[in-house]
Amino acid sequence: MTSPFEPHDVTWSRVSPRLVTAMLVPATISLGIPMVVGVVLAVTISPWFWLLAGVPAVFLLWSILLIPRQVRAIGYAERDDDLLIRKGVMFRSMVVVPYGRMQYVDVEAGPLDRKLGLAKVQLHTASVGTDAQIPGLPPDEAARLRDRLASRGEARLAGL
Amino acid sequence: MVGAALVILGQQSLDDGPRGGLITLVSGEYWWTLLVALAAVALVGWSYSVLAWRMTTYAIGEETVHLRRGILFRQQRHARLDRLQSVDIRQPLVARFFGLCELTLETAGGTDSGVAIGFLKGSDADELRAELLARAAGLKVARTGPAAGAPTQASPGAVAAPAGPGHAVPVGPAPEGQPGQPLEAVAPGPTSLEAPQVPVLSVPLGRLIASVVRSGAMITLVAWALVVVVVMIATGEFAVISASLPAVLGAGGYLFGRLTGEFDFRVAISPDGVRLRHGMLETRSQTIPPGRVQAVRLVQSVLWRGRDWWRVQVNVAGYGGESEEKNSVLLPVGTREEALTVLSLVLPDLGVDEPRRILDAGLDGDSRTESVYVTAPRRTRILDPVAWRRNGFTVTGRALLLRRGRMVKILDVVPHERTQSLGLSQGPWQRRLGVASFQVHSTEGPVHPEAPHLDAGDAARLMAEQATRARSARAAAGPERWMERQGE
Structure with a gap:
């Protein structure tokens, strides 16, 4: 059976593998702290606290296994008239954004992203339902994509 | 004020x-x-x-509306008239005693992007609306009094000069071009800018009350009351009543708001688009110009089926947000004929020879009836055991029609040129069954068009073809200034 997420005439671009680090660091911090606290309490107070340590540990392990696959699943493709973005491993989704529908383009980079040399490009249409963001792009590629999208959007601009 | x-x-x-x-x-x-x-x-x-x-002043320029307000933090807002999405005149209860109105001009800039000019004398608000619509439509309008765009005080006192030189009147038929526009046939005068409107239908009070009584919120309320009574009898505790009071008040408030907001609902059509007038305590008079409706939903709650009543809601850019419930209703309740009439007002041409058959199949047909709808395959009944037969879509020359729901029946209509973006999603179960859900992203509003659990091949084809159709429809779409298309 052909997957609807593999249109035949499309070559997908992948995002930088450094995005794995950028996603793992916050996950490790937010799950690691309760895990460490749980371990300390389990050793000093009561073995019941191993439960507190175990739950975040399971989630952390799950994230470590899943995040590289998620990052590999993110893809985008520039076609003549629209931009395709797909993502997800278990819950897959794909969005088609016509250039003429773009209202504005955001480029964002947090401190960790900047350290790793990454940026996120997000497209906005007049619909709040459009979830079109490409995380983990190298800054040069993000800037190129932004300019290209802006110029293509201008060329094909239509009213609402 | x-x-x-x-x-x-x-x-x-x-x-x-x-x-x-x-x-x-x-x-x-x-x-x-x-x-x-x-x-x-x-x-x-x-x-x-x-x-x-x-400090509140406004001015109408050739292509823009300017509003200045604020004492400490001053705000100036310029809105482009060709981006105008709707013009509403709102009259809250207190303002009604003084004969004042607030005029709101929606542009498509998201929450709080509208220009609210308030409060004005009723007749001034009507004239202002007519002038704004005429300018937005691309008609040539001149002010014979002060120079065009002269600031006017947004108040009853300052705009008190009635029907005098301060009035906007259209320049007679422009010598070189744009002949034969309908508005120019009207004799010049104080109301000459007002596009003539033809009443289409009104909702009788009895039916509105009956529809609210049979609405989903009322069913929930009654079921909740029954549960409370049963619990009270079982436990013998009267405190249950007071504990459940907030929920009852909330639901009651919603029903009351719906009843008063949709009281005396009238629909009319004019060259400037669809006109709605409704409200008991706060009256609203809305004008939605042609081509501003992004998506339409016809919905029938479960107890409306016996009477074959339908409710029509729309997405209009700028209407989203908190006032969505009051603004986005095109017809609170109506028979199938009335609902389809209202639909044809906002989307006159579906691009098929027999729209009625397609619409009927969309309203209450399912995969057992013969129709042009592409339906979800039989294997999806495990994902959607109640309504799997209803899930489906069809494409006409001008619009995409998506139907779903069996208890609450829904038909969404999206004109091709109003498609913002398209989405496809697939969970693990759907992948196993070889199906995917398709969404059309529309502007903020009550209509969220989607076709759940389509066959993967159908979904992929729809996604590819719809992108192409949306592109060619946009290229052929009429101008933002709707009166210009006759002039060219």
């Missing part, structure tokens, strides 16, 4: 003081301090209102 401010301030200052303190104060010998304090608060509120009123 000043009166309203006084009333509100008065109420606030009464509510603020603790009751006990108030009584001792009134009965004590310094009772007059209360009056002085009230008077002081009233004076401050009044002078603030006067100042705010003096």
Whole structure:
């Protein structure tokens, strides 16, 4: 059976593998702290606290296994008239954004992203339902994509 | 506005003081301090209102509307008229006593992007609306009085010169071009800009009440009340009633709001688009120009089926957000004929020879009836056991029709040129069954068009073809200034 997420005439671009680090660091911090606290309490107070340590540990392990696959699943493709973005491993989704529908383009980079040399490009249409963001792009590629999208959007601009 | 401010301030200052303190104060010998304090608060509120009123000015330019307001933090807003999405005149209860209205001009800039000009005298608001619509439509309009765009005080006092030289009248038939526009046939005069409107239908009060009684919220309310009574009898605790009161009040408030907001609902059509007028306590008069409707939903709640009643909602850019419930209703309740009539007002051409058959199949057909709808395959009944037969879509020359729901039946219509973006999603179960869900992203509003659990091949094809169709439809779409298409 052909997957609807593999249109035949499309070559997908992948995002930088450094995005794995950028996603793992916050996950490790937010799950690691309760895990460490749980371990300390389990050793000093009561073995019941191993439960507190175990739950975040399971989630952390799950994230470590899943995040590289998620990052590999993110893809985008520039076609003549629209931009395709797909993502997800278990819950897959794909969005088609016509250039003429773009209202504005955001480029964002947090401190960790900047350290790793990454940026996120997000497209906005007049619909709040459009979830079109490409995380983990190298800054040069993000800037190129932004300019290209802006110029293509201008060329094909239509009213609402 | 000043009166309203006084009333509100008065109420606030009464509510603020603790009751006990108030009584001792009134009965004590310094009772007059209360009056002085009230008077002081009233004076401050009044002078603030006067100042705010003096600072609020608006002007209509060739292509833009300017609004200036604010005392400490000043705001200037320029809105482009060709981006205008709708013009509404709102009359809250208090303003009604003074014969005042607020005019809101929606542009598509998201929440709070509209230009609210308030408060104006009723007749001035009507004239302003007519002028704005005429300019937005691309008609040539000139002011014979002060130079075009001269600031006008947004108040009853300053725009008091009635039907005089300060009026906007259309220039007669422009010598070189745009012949034969319908608006110019009307004799010049104070109301000459007002596009003639033809009443289409109105909703009788009896039916509105019956529809609210049979609505989903009412069913929930009654079911909730039954549960509360049963629990009360079983436990013998009367406190259950008071505990459940907030939920009952909330639902009751919603039903009351719906009843008063949709009271005396009238639909009319004019060259400037669809006109809606409704409301009991607060009246609203909306104008949605042609081509501004992004998506339409026809919905039938479960107890409406016997009467074959339908509710019509729309997405209009700028209508989203908190006032969505009041703004986005095109027909609160109507027969199938009326609902389809209203649909044809906003989307006159579906691009098929027999729209009625397609629409009927979309309203209550399913995969057992013969129709042009592409339906979800039989294997999806495990994902959607109740409504799997209804899930489906069809494409016409001008629009995409998506139907779903069996208890609450829904038909969404999206014109191709209004498609913002398209989405496809697939969970693990759907992947196993070889199906995927398709979404059309529309502007903020009550309509979220989607076709769940389509066959993966159908979904992929729809996604690819719809992108192409949307592109060619946009290229062929009419201009933003809707009157220009006749002139060319």
